[in-house]
Amino acid sequence: KQFREGLEKSRRGFVEKVSDLMIRRKKIDEEFYEELEEILIGADVGVNTVMTLVDELRTEVKKQRIENAAELQPILSRKLMELLRGDDDVRLNENPDGITVILFVGVNGVGKTTTIGKLAHRYKQEGKKVLLAAGDTFRAGAIEQLEVWGQRAGVDVIKQSAGSDPAAVMYDAVQAAKQRGVEVLICDTAGRLQNKSNLMEELAKIFRVIQREIPGAPHEVLMVLDATTGQNALAQAKLFGEKSGVTGLVLTKLDGTAKGGIVVAIRQELNLPVKLVGLGEKMEDLQPFDSEQFVHALFS
Numbered sequence: 031k032q033f034r035e036g037l038e039k040s041r042r043g044f045v046e047k048v049s050d051l052m053i054r055r056k057k058i059d060e061e062f063y064e065e066l067e068e069i070l071i072g073a074d075v076g077v078n079t080v081m082t083l084v085d086e087l088r089t090e091v092k093k094q095r096i097e098n099a100a101e102l103q104p105i106l107s108r109k110l111m112e113l114l115r116g117d118d119d120v121r122l123n124e125n126p127d128g129i130t131v132i133l134f135v136g137v138n139g140v141g142k143t144t145t146i147g148k149l150a151h152r153y154k155q156e157g158k159k160v161l162l163a164a165g166d167t168f169r170a171g172a173i174e175q176l177e178v179w180g181q182r183a184g185v186d187v188i189k190q191s192a193g194s195d196p197a198a199v200m201y202d203a204v205q206a207a208k209q210r211g212v213e214v215l216i217c218d219t220a221g222r223l224q225n226k227s228n229l230m231e232e233l234a235k236i237f238r239v240i241q242r243e244i245p246g247a248p249h250e251v252l253m254v255l256d257a258t259t260g261q262n263a264l265a266q267a268k269l270f271g272e273k274s275g276v277t278g279l280v281l282t283k284l285d286g287t288a289k290g291g292i293v294v295a296i297r298q299e300l301n302l303p304v305k306l307v308g309l310g311e312k313m314e315d316l317q318p319f320d321s322e323q324f325v326h327a328l329f330s
């Protein structure tokens with residue numbers, strides 16, 4: 031799915047509200063700004079960001095002596111694009127000298143397994159040799175679910191039995207990757223949030239094993255967040271992301287929310303790039319995040 035189709039709900043849910051407001055009110059007065067703030071906050075853009083954004087709009091209105099609200103639309107989309115831009119390098123880090131290791135973290139249900147399957151498919155399409163590691167040995171069904179995605183993508187999965195040590199699975203996976211000439215090893219990890227300190231220890235152990243076997247690995251630690259949970263996703267990222275060496279974010283289910291503004295809030299409040307976005311449940315519905323495409327899909 032492309033951005034345009036994937037962001038249909040957000041376009042109808044909040045961007046059209048903005049357009050309606052601009053057409054309906056015409057006059058740019060205090061009530062106009064208040065309504066605009068409400069819509070943007072309602073779309074999960076984040077209160078602080080909305081305040082800054084609206085202040086900047088006020089400045090532009092004065093500077094350019096804008097009288098008709100409709101003229102604000104291109105200015106608003108430009109401002110949003112500026113907020114989202116960051117360094118905009120969303121390419122995933124790769125290991126130039128051998129196996130690239132990508133570790134996935136995230137709470138259960140956010141779409142971690144699905145994203146791993148989609149990413150495996152992407153690399154496969156690029157002609158890369160890919161292997162998956164079933165590191166979530168805790169959640170019932172997690173291993174089987176990863177195997178289903180492995181089959182769909184045509185990629186092998188290294189696993190042990192449920193309840194086994196995830197670090198041991200990683201060790202096996204790295205050995206297999208070396209033997210089989212694998213280029214990209216994608217690792218699942220457990221996503222339970224309760225027992226947080228255990229989870230951190232488990233991750234630290236996984237890191238140690240991977241680093242020992244492949245210097246410089248993991249090359250990416252991607253945290254998966256569910257866009258439909260809005261500000262909750264942001265809170266999760268703050269809580270979880272700081273200590274686990276996260277290098278980038280994946281925002282899933284953007285197709286399922288009318289509050290696409292969460293991307294802006296995340297970009298503003300976290301010092302982490304959104305590298306990939308999920309735009310649907312199918313294998314092809316994963317895209318590298320592109321701020322320009324994102325804003326265009328919303329506003330045009």
Ligand code: GDP
Nearest residue numbers: 138139140141142143144282283308309310311
């Ligand atoms: P996990 O527990 O984090 O591994 O989550 P899953 O990968 O099992 O996904 C949970 C649910 O979210 C499944 O029903 C997926 O089909 C769905 N899902 C995952 N990513 C997306 C997405 O980008 N868009 C939509 N609409 N659904 C998604």
